[in-house]
Amino acid sequence: MLKTSIEMDKAASILKLLGDKTRLTMMKILDKHDCCVCEFVEIFKTSQPSISQHLRKLRDIGLVKEERRGQWIFYSINKSNEYYPFIEQILNQLPSQDDKLKELEEQGARITCC
Template identity: 75%
Template sequence: MLNTVVEIDKAAMILKLLGDKTRLIMVKILDTHDCCVCEFVEIFKMSQPAISQHLRKLKDIGLVKEERRGQWIFYSTDKNNEYYSFVKMILKQLPNQDEKLIELKEKGVRIMCR
């Protein structure tokens, strides 16, 4: 259930951002796991600048937050964001993406920056 009504313009902006498959998968993963850019580079086989650009867009609207741990920055969904309940309803409809992280762990890449 939504705690607040989401304005149409804001909902359209969020849905447009999540309309990109890469960002949608990122948000689904980040909803249950903290990840760094290097992990997404490996998952999506994209350049670091491309991954950073996707994360920046999600961060700019407050769906994603970052936390510095030593020399690394880890990303996660911002569950305190006013639109999180709206996004959570979308994420609930998507298949689990844990296998992507399991695959990284098996390759030994998941622990690279931890």
């Protein structure tokens, strides 16, 4: 049976994490696309350590998962996480971020590390 409610403390900590625009944007992108750190570095024009820190925070509470492909690690949203239905409702209210990936493709920077 699908859990229909979420504890207030857990909701608050998830919302606090998603209150950061970078992490919220990452989650929206990851909801439809797997990405590696190098792609997020290009999208957000920030350092690799900064991106890795954002992803670590999301991974630590189980919102994103990682998969090694060769020497690279790709991130995706963890749709089997018990809180995904809560997060999905939030993400569905947000505008598509596909244009950011389209820009990367046009620049030839999409999945440059692979």
